[in-house]
Amino acid sequence: MTKLYGIGVGPGDSELLTMKAVKALQSLDIIYTPFAHKGQRSVAEKIASPYFKADLVIKRRHFPMTLDLTEKEKSWKVIVSEIIDDVKAGHNVGFITLGDPSVYSTYSYLLDLIDHQIPVETIAGISSFQQIAAATSIPLVLDDELLEVIPATADMSLIEKAVDINDNVVLMKVATHWSEIFGLLASKKLLGQAIVISNASMANQQSFKVAELTKETKLPYFSTLILKKKYQF
Amino acid sequence: MTKLYGIGVGPGDSELLTMKAVKALQSLDIIYTPFAHKGQRSVAEKIASPYFKADLVIKRRHFPMTLDLTEKEKSWKVIVSEIIDDVKAGHNVGFITLGDPSVYSTYSYLLDLIDHQIPVETIAGISSFQQIAAATSIPLVLDDELLEVIPATADMSLIEKAVDINDNVVLMKVATHWSEIFGLLASKKLLGQAIVISNASMANQQSFKVAELTKETKLPYFSTLILKKKYQF
Structure with a gap:
């Protein structure tokens, strides 16, 4: 059939x-x-x-x-x-x-x-956030921890709540909402705990420490941010 | 090398x-x-x-x-x-x-x-929750929605907060904490919005509508629950 x-x-x-x-x-x-x-x-x-x-x-x-x-x-x-x-x-x-x-x-x-x-x-297929974790050999989530996956297009108050309760947050497609996302992480003093990977596993893959970026940074379209509160990037 | x-x-x-x-x-x-x-x-x-x-x-x-x-x-x-x-x-x-x-x-x-x-x-490898979504052809997450992955061993007050703010929740290894998890979903009238899949993609895979289970149900060790608030299972 x-x-x-x-x-x-x-x-x-x-x-x-x-x-x-x-x-x-x-x-x-x-x-x-x-x-x-x-x-x-x-x-x-x-x-x-x-x-x-x-x-x-x-x-x-x-x-x-x-x-x-x-x-x-x-x-x-x-x-x-x-x-x-x-x-x-x-x-x-x-x-x-x-x-x-x-x-x-x-x-x-x-x-x-x-x-x-x-x-x-x-x-099923491998998601970009899984590949980012693999490529950087950084665990997404361990033990009793929670993992939240959020599109940057979601309501900012919801993103803020999710960032507050989770140790590990994946923010998908952050390029189009970069200024707000950067502002949120800065206000919570979490810039050092986040990385961005663009074009994961493609020939033009790039990675950025968020602490080294600014509100004005122009990121590629396929950009994913990983926030790990217990990590220092 | x-x-x-x-x-x-x-x-x-x-x-x-x-x-x-x-x-x-x-x-x-x-x-x-x-x-x-x-x-x-x-x-x-x-x-x-x-x-x-x-x-x-x-x-x-x-x-x-x-x-x-x-x-x-x-x-x-x-x-x-x-x-x-x-x-x-x-x-x-x-x-x-x-x-x-x-x-x-x-x-x-x-x-x-x-x-x-x-x-x-x-x-990277395919996670059980991805395979469950594929096997049942039920999307894990769409559009501006959030997806939360929680081990059932996490603190219950944290699980409750996560359930409150997310439309889509994956609860991993629910067997050992079934009674509390079932109680939480019952208290929030979310039993009809959840399924459990055990031994995903293995020969002995089983699926259960949570509304048809009880607090006392004994689930296999590899059991994952998917809660989708906008769905009716």
Whole structure:
């Protein structure tokens, strides 16, 4: 029976896919992959491409990067209906996502719209924050400690509460809200306890001690901050 | 140059290792693996063993399961000194951990004790909670939402605070503190919003709707709870 595979391709290095993800990729007839701007290959596609079969049909589709949910849903519905048709026509179909498909991924919305009309298998991937911990050999969380994962787009009062109760905080995509995040950490005297890693496991990976940055620093789009209150970076 | 590889083997299914983890395993001369009771193969060893070279030297070592940190450190120091000797003698050495070596792993303590005396490479693995989300095709976290990961051994007042501010909570190893955890969720009328998965991705995986359990339920040791306030299980 054919199905849709939702495949996490990890943060950047093609070796960070699981064996299961590679096996699923190699069983595909068709792959759907997002691009934000017409004609560009997505980062996820570049990561997964070493495992593509020669005759794999690649369907690059536009996923609008807008805050307008109605506009996004309109595009998603078209893609979902294509995917359903392809699976029902007897093809194994894949949808690839950067990192883990269960962690801040458009895939979750597609699943909602698919609403059990076709069989689906989700394959976990390594998240950027896990790779950052691995690359720096810094534990994310130990013993009885808590770990909080927060997108920098969340409400600042909620981010503040989360920073207050947790020893370990991962702040995702901090670039667009850097000035507020930096200000919060400065006000709590936590600048020395935080690092930022940009483009984790990609060729252009960079790391920054937050204490050496300023409110004005321009960070790359894929930038993740790790705060560890018991650490000194 | 030889080194120590800290390798995450994922939650149970041998296909959930990354390509990088498999490549590292195949480059090893010696592997260190924990067992809790003398003579038993650890779960991590069973998961990784399909990738062992025929001449791999397996050094099973005892990691005491005690709350006495001094006793644990005594054992760890002996193992770390063995590992350092093996790497300095020109061997590639591996240490395998269930899940991700950066998430609640003894590996972090070994790293502390190794204290840069030998080169180390850490390889991320899929955590049980990621696999649970994948297996059930339930997103862990979306949009501006927060995700909290808490060990059930943490202070109950802290767990309560974390449950209050987060839409998505992963409670690790809930079996030993089930009665308190169940009580907390019941008091907040959140039983219907939680599931427990035991032995994720292993042959004996089980899942339970928390609303169908009681304070007295005996859960398997490897049991993880996922609370999603916006969901109804």
